[in-house]
Amino acid sequence: xxxxETPLLDQLESGPWPxxxxxxxxxxxxxxxxxxxxxxxxxxxxxxxxLGVLELSYNDCTTHWKHGGxxxxxxxxxGVIGRYCDQPEKFPGVAHFHTLRVNQPSxxxxxxxxxxxxxxxxxxxxxGMTNMHGSTGDIIFLGTTTPQLxxxxxxxxxxxxxxxxxxxxxxxxxxxxIGEARCEFACYDTQDxxxxxxxxxxxxLHRPAFPYKFKFKFDGCPNCCVASxxxxxxxxxxxxxxxxxxxxxxxxxxxxxxIKPNGGAHAGRDWGPFDIQKEVIDxxxxxCMKYENGKLxxxxxxxxxxxxxxxxxxxALRPGKDKGCSILAGAKAPILDGAxxxxxxxxxxKVNKENEYAEIKELIENIWDWWMEEGKNRERLGELMKRxxxxxxxxxxxxxxxxxxxxxxxxxxxxxxxxxxxxxxxxRDINEFRKHHQR
Amino acid sequence: xxxxxxxxxxDKPMEDRITDIGPRNxxxxxxxxxxxxxxxxxxxxxxxxxxxxxxxxSGDEVYxxxxxxxxxxxxTHIREICEIADKYCDGYVRWTTRNNVEFMTDSKDKLQxxxxxxxxxxxDGGSLKFPIGGTGAGITNIIHTQGWIHCHTPATxxxxxxxxxxxxxxxxxxxxxxxxxxxxxxxCCLNMCGAVHCSDIAILGYHRKPPMVDHAYIDKMCExxxxxxxxxxxxxxxxxxxxEDGTTVNSVxxxxxxxxxxxxxxxxxxxxxxxxxxxxxxxxxxGGKVSNRISAPKFSKVxxxxxxxxxxxxxxxxxTIKKIVEAYANDARKYERLGEWAERIGWERFFEKCDLxxxxxxxxxxxxxxxxxxRQTTNFKF
Numbered sequence: 046x047x048x049x050e051t052p053l054l055d056q057l058e059s060g061p062w063p064x065x066x067x068x069x070x071x072x073x074x075x076x077x078x079x080x081x082x083x084x085x086x087x088x089x090x091x092x093x094x095x096l097g098v099l100e101l102s103y104n105d106c107t108t109h110w111k112h113g114g115x116x117x118x119x120x121x122x123x124g125v126i127g128r129y130c131d132q133p134e135k136f137p138g139v140a141h142f143h144t145l146r147v148n149q150p151s152x153x154x155x156x157x158x159x160x161x162x163x164x165x166x167x168x169x170x171x172x173g174m175t176n177m178h179g180s181t182g183d184i185i186f187l188g189t190t191t192p193q194l195x196x197x198x199x200x201x202x203x204x205x206x207x208x209x210x211x212x213x214x215x216x217x218x219x220x221x222x223i224g225e226a227r228c229e230f231a232c233y234d235t236q237d238x239x240x241x242x243x244x245x246x247x248x249x250l251h252r253p254a255f256p257y258k259f260k261f262k263f264d265g266c267p268n269c270c271v272a273s274x275x276x277x278x279x280x281x282x283x284x285x286x287x288x289x290x291x292x293x294x295x296x297x298x299x300x301x302x303x304i305k306p307n308g309g310a311h312a313g314r315d316w317g318p319f320d321i322q323k324e325v326i327d328x329x330x331x332x333c334m335k336y337e338n339g340k341l342x343x344x345x346x347x348x349x350x351x352x353x354x355x356x357x358x359x360x361a362l363r364p365g366k367d368k369g370c371s372i373l374a375g376a377k378a379p380i381l382d383g384a385x386x387x388x389x390x391x392x393x394x395k396v397n398k399e400n401e402y403a404e405i406k407e408l409i410e411n412i413w414d415w416w417m418e419e420g421k422n423r424e425r426l427g428e429l430m431k432r433x434x435x436x437x438x439x440x441x442x443x444x445x446x447x448x449x450x451x452x453x454x455x456x457x458x459x460x461x462x463x464x465x466x467x468x469x470x471x472x473r474d475i476n477e478f479r480k481h482h483q484r
Numbered sequence: 485x486x487x488x489x490x491x492x493x494x495d496k497p498m499e500d501r502i503t504d505i506g507p508r509n510x511x512x513x514x515x516x517x518x519x520x521x522x523x524x525x526x527x528x529x530x531x532x533x534x535x536x537x538x539x540x541x542s543g544d545e546v547y548x549x550x551x552x553x554x555x556x557x558x559x560t561h562i563r564e565i566c567e568i569a570d571k572y573c574d575g576y577v578r579w580t581t582r583n584n585v586e587f588m589t590d591s592k593d594k595l596q597x598x599x600x601x602x603x604x605x606x607x608d609g610g611s612l613k614f615p616i617g618g619t620g621a622g623i624t625n626i627i628h629t630q631g632w633i634h635c636h637t638p639a640t641x642x643x644x645x646x647x648x649x650x651x652x653x654x655x656x657x658x659x660x661x662x663x664x665x666x667x668x669x670x671x672c673c674l675n676m677c678g679a680v681h682c683s684d685i686a687i688l689g690y691h692r693k694p695p696m697v698d699h700a701y702i703d704k705m706c707e708x709x710x711x712x713x714x715x716x717x718x719x720x721x722x723x724x725x726x727x728e729d730g731t732t733v734n735s736v737x738x739x740x741x742x743x744x745x746x747x748x749x750x751x752x753x754x755x756x757x758x759x760x761x762x763x764x765x766x767x768x769x770x771g772g773k774v775s776n777r778i779s780a781p782k783f784s785k786v787x788x789x790x791x792x793x794x795x796x797x798x799x800x801x802x803x804t805i806k807k808i809v810e811a812y813a814n815d816a817r818k819y820e821r822l823g824e825w826a827e828r829i830g831w832e833r834f835f836e837k838c839d840l841x842x843x844x845x846x847x848x849x850x851x852x853x854x855x856x857x858x859r860q861t862t863n864f865k866f
Binding site: 053054055060061062063064065067068070071074075084085086089092095103104106107109111112119121128142144148149150151152154155157158159160164168172173174176177178181187188192195196197198203205207217222223225226227229231234236237240245251267269270271272273274282283295298303306307309310311312313314315328339347350351352356360363380381382414422423444445 | 485498513528533547554557607608624630637650661665678680748772777783818830851853865
């Protein structure tokens with residue numbers, strides 16, 4: 046017998062898509078039965094109360110969670126988000142219901158052995174509910190009490206060799222696409238760069254010293270599966286600068302209908318036979334391809350590496366061999382001044398594992414120095430770039446201006462010339478001027 | 485229940501303390517076939533919706549079965565995933581960036597038993613535990629935020645709107661009939677911790693009433709200058725207010741006509757709540773993308789200014805989304821993303837084909853970028 050009636054939520058148990066309500070109910074039942082005789086460290090019926098408070102929200106269409114209080118683990122300023130219910134008398138099991146962010150392994154690969162240990166810990170010391178995963182990429186532990194925070198952290202670090210993720214005004218947990226692990230398009234090792242920078246910047250991740258949040262995301266190619274260009278302060282997007290590798294025999298196999306185009310992604314509808322002219326050549330945004338006499342030619346100098354032809358014919362075309370990444374800066378969601386996409390800062394850089402990504406780290410640290418000095422409270426990098434100008438970003442990073450950084454040149458002639466750029470400087474003698482120009 | 489110590493000593497927090505160790509290294513978690521062939525993959529193919537094969541230059545193959553899951557997940561459910569991965573995948577499993585689970589195996593023989601097993605598993609309430617799909621030119625899992633289950637600022641629920649929407653478009657999770665892939669994302673307030681602003685279809689929770697001011701408590705609960713500074717439209721100013729008991733307190737006044745309901749003041753100050761049953765609901769945005777394929781990444785555009793919170797299944801929301809998906813499926817060209825289609829036919833035609841009303845709310849009036857969305861040409865369609 047459920048502790049709270051949930052007639053509205055019950056209606057979310059039907060339909061084909063996995064029901065989170067059914068999942069919560071199965072966890073509530075498991076806790077009630079407690080077949081393993083676990084000495085639960087937070088309320089055994091907390092999921093009953095979580096369903097109850099959610100049902101209340103479904104009735105009055107408002108949330109019943111208060112702002113987070115300042116809770117955390119000793120020495121860290123991030124990783125834990127305080128959460129309190131605004132109806133604690135009705136739902137005592139979730140009166141204190143804090144979130145922990147657990148830094149996910151890059152690429153979101155797991156062994157079941159590790160996952161089971163996480164589950165055991167969270168069932169014992171928390172609600173047993175998680176998010177797999179949070180928006181930024183962390184494993185989210187949803188709901189525990191203040192006295193359990195240090196205990197969870199101690200067990201996690203001592204028994205699971207596992208640390209917390211980021212929250213607040215610090216480096217948020219970096220995340221990446223699947224990359225070279227299982228994708229033929231990846232132009233650099235996203236998992237390695239993501240992990241390396243996460244380890245390098247542990248202090249920045251755990252101890253908020255920034256004006257606001259800062260995000261790194263790593264996409265292996267311009268398809269951008271982890272959406273770095275839309276949501277990372279620094280977006281690392283794999284690319285190449287030589288020629289697309291062509292296997293002409295495989296091109297023929299596509300043309301002859303022997304291989305399904307686009308990896309079979311359009312198999313749900315009869316689109317007619319594959320037409321290389323219409324589906325590849327004519328859709329190339331730069332018009333740099335032609336198919337004549339059974340041969341595909343690409344004018345690589347004109348190619349902007351959009352990935353369309355490679356996506357359509359992955360068995361015939363591959364990215365070039367001289368690979369690296371582009372680095373773009375300043376993406377953010379709309380709060381406050383409107384959404385921003387990342388802007389091209391470094392058109393191409395080698396992703397150099399051998400020297401532990403020294404060039405990339407130098408760039409990051411130069412940007413951080415500027416942003417920490419000049420950024421206002423709660424100002425994202427993209428907003429500072431808008432406020433102080435792209436030129437300032439070039440100045441602090443020591444990068445040379447390049448037409449690849451802009452969509453088009455400026456629309457107005459209001460150039461902020463620097464004194465040193467103008468011969469003779471700006472100090473002039475008005476009396477000397479008046480000798481030749483009467484008042 | 486008795487408190488069980490982990491070994492942590494609160495009197496000596498630094499004793500044996502381990503910090504700054506970061507995540508577990510990804511290499512520990514690669515299945516052997518992935519570890520062996522990393523960086524050597526030649527190509528992939530979708531064998532059927534939700535089932536992929538990747539082929540390496542070594543000749544090795546890895547078969548992947550992709551299944552949808554709720555983002556909110558119990559340890560019981562994770563253990564069931566582990567049980568399946570132990571049985572068919574040598575104890576390895578992974579998640580995608582869009583909250584799908586991927587079971588991988590290095591041989592085709594193990595594929596069919598795995599698929600059969602997954603298809604048979606259902607929750608007591610009747611829904612599938614592991615629907616197979618989410619690949620190719622279709623709709624994959626909807627990424628989302630917390631909503632009413634765990635957040636203090638939402639204007640709607642996240643898990644519920646997502647479940648209702650995925651039930652409505654479920655066929656397109658398991659079918660690849662669309663012109664291109666279609667990404668739906670959900671954020672339950674303007675803070676957009678889900679960063680949905682570049683999605684083919686974005687479901688966004690939205691408030692429509694300015695904050696109330698809890699005069700008696702605001703100076704005790706908040707740093708008033710921070711609340712004032714938090715307002716992007718400078719709609720909040722300091723004010724002395726006389727309470728009913730005659731005492732005068734420091735508080736604020738909200739210029740209501742300047743409020744665009746972002747809730748940033750509430751984020752900084754709990755004495756300025758916005759949430760309201762009639763005021764809150766959803767905005768629909770469409771036409772965004774993050775891929776650089778063919779055209780540049782795009783922001784999503786607001787095409788429905790308000791949909792009420794119709795709990796528990798949000799029928800207006802899900803039917804409107806269905807209508808947009810069908811219009812796109814019927815009219816767009818192969819490979820064309822929703823936003824590319826809308827731009828090619830023109831937004832005036834988009835509203836017509838999707839049978840959506842165009843209201844004044846959809847014309848941008850927020851700062852400089854607004855101008856660039858108005859039409860500065862005589863070219864339009866009747």
